[in-house]
Amino acid sequence: MKVARYNYAHQLGADIEPLIADLRAMLVGGRYELTAEVKQFEAELAQFLGARFVRGVNTGTDALVVALRALGIGPGDEVITQANTFNATVGAITLVGAEPVLVDVDPETFLIDKKQLSDAIGPRTRVLMPVHLYGKPTPMAEIVALAEAHGLFVIEDAAQAIGARIEGQSVATFGHFGCFSFHPSKNLSAAGDGGAVVARNAELDEALRRQRELGQVGQNNHVVVGFNTKLDALQARILSWKLPRLEQWNDHRRKAAGWYRERLAGLPLSFQARAEGETHAYHLFQVRMRERDALLAHLRARDIDVVIRYPTPIHLQPAFAGKGWREGQFPVAEQLARELLCLPIRPDIGIDEIDYVADCVCEFFGKTARR
Ligand SMILES: Cc1ncc(COP(=O)(O)O)c(C=O)c1O
Structure with missing residues (x-):
């Protein structure tokens, strides 16, 4: 017997003709960027998570980068995360020019050690970034309380944990931002790269949107320096196909x-x-x-x-x-x-x-x- 790690045919289902027809119509119709399909997927994902503000981006790594940038994090700032995460968590912190501060993890849960997290907070700390590693939700109440006590932001790296919950509440909805990846390896996967960011409120969502869309507030009006990292419309259609x-x-x-x-x-x-x-x-x-x-x-x-x-x-x-x-x-x-x-x-x-x-x-x- 052979035991595989992935089975994409199963994820797509036995009859993919309606999906192919939609993708064909999008291709020939030029429906590529921030189309109705992207908005629809964002709305569906928001509903699935019990969240109000969701934006699709190009990758899970970009999700972390734009979340950090939307909070104004950059050189001189420290972001605390865990030493056993995937490279992208720490890469994103480094890419915005901030300093990653690592702490060790609990040997039983493999999640961030809360005592060490608390001890690592210093004068330059701006963000706590726990990772819901392997799909296990990090208990968030204490981390959110710790952040509030020190005036810090919380970004959840939920790249591996879509659908994970604590007492029924979805991961990515506890912090200021929560970030997902739709890399082909993930529980909800695109046919290539994809990611999404959940924002806590409308103001953060708008800051995030600007970071995603070249800092624009209307055509040719760029009010901040931003990235260009939108969820591809074809990927959004595929994700909507799978999400139910x-x-x-x-x-x-x-x-x-x-x-x-x-x-x-x-x-x-x-x-x-x-x-x-x-x-x-x-x-x-x-x-x-x-x-x-x-x-x-x-x-x-x-x-x-x-x-x-x-x-x-x-x-x-x-x-x-x-x-x-x-x-x-x-x-x-x-x-x-x-x-x-x-x-x-x-x-x-x-x-x-x-x-x-x-x-x-x-x-x-x-x-x-x-x-
Ligand atoms: C914990 C964690 N953070 C971030 C990422 C980055 O996601 P992506 O590969 O979509 O850039 C991943 C997955 O690859 C991940 O596992």
Whole structure:
């Protein structure tokens, strides 16, 4: 058996003719930029999230960049985030000229360590940027309260967590801005790149819109220096096609995660801790164990598409060599980089596939599968 990580045919559905017809009409009709399709997707996503202000942008990275710029963040400002995130979080902070300040993460949840976050706040701190990593929502109440107490902004990096909720409230709606990615790997994916930003209020939304659209307030009237990073109209149509099934897909991901947890219980490995009241989007299903690299090879040899997210933590990436970070500075992030392995999880993964993966993991440990 072969267990894949993605199945795009499933995401598009059996009959894609109506979608193709729409895309054809858009192509020949020249409906490319900030069209009705973009506005429609923004409205649908806002409804899905229970948000009022959503803007589509070109990528999840750009979503973070324009959110930072809309808050006026730049040189001299510090933004605090976590050492185990994807490169783009810290890249975005650096791209606007601000200084990223890293903190370590909790060894059970793999999310930002709140005590260290609080301790890292200094006179130049302007933004707290937690990441809802692997689809698990970061508890936001304390972070929002901390930001309020210090007069700081909050930007949620929700790139991996569309559909994740805390007590029913969607991620990306707690902070001043929340950012999503529709990269093909994500739970809701475009046929290429895409992203979106949720704003807390109309004023922030307008500041964001200007950053997205060359600082314009009407044709030929550029009031600030902005980027040009709009969600492509064809991608918006594709995202609208998929969005109605996202909730069902995330439900299936949660079910699949439960199957893995059941079948792998008792083995010398652990999982990302769960919390009361959270709705995990299970963008990734992580197992943590000492002999990670040997298990990776064992599963790949059995046609299981496992992957490491992420093998090198931010502070050890060559891109940030100038920041003065050193090995050993964020020990939990470093240990997780050595010990985490993503097992395949898809909205259509079958129980037979989960059984096969679990059997192969059990085989690795010399145990019989528990079924
Ligand atoms: C945590 C995180 N932040 C930001 C991004 C950037 O998104 P994109 O690839 O759409 O630029 C990603 C995904 O790639 C991500 O996983």
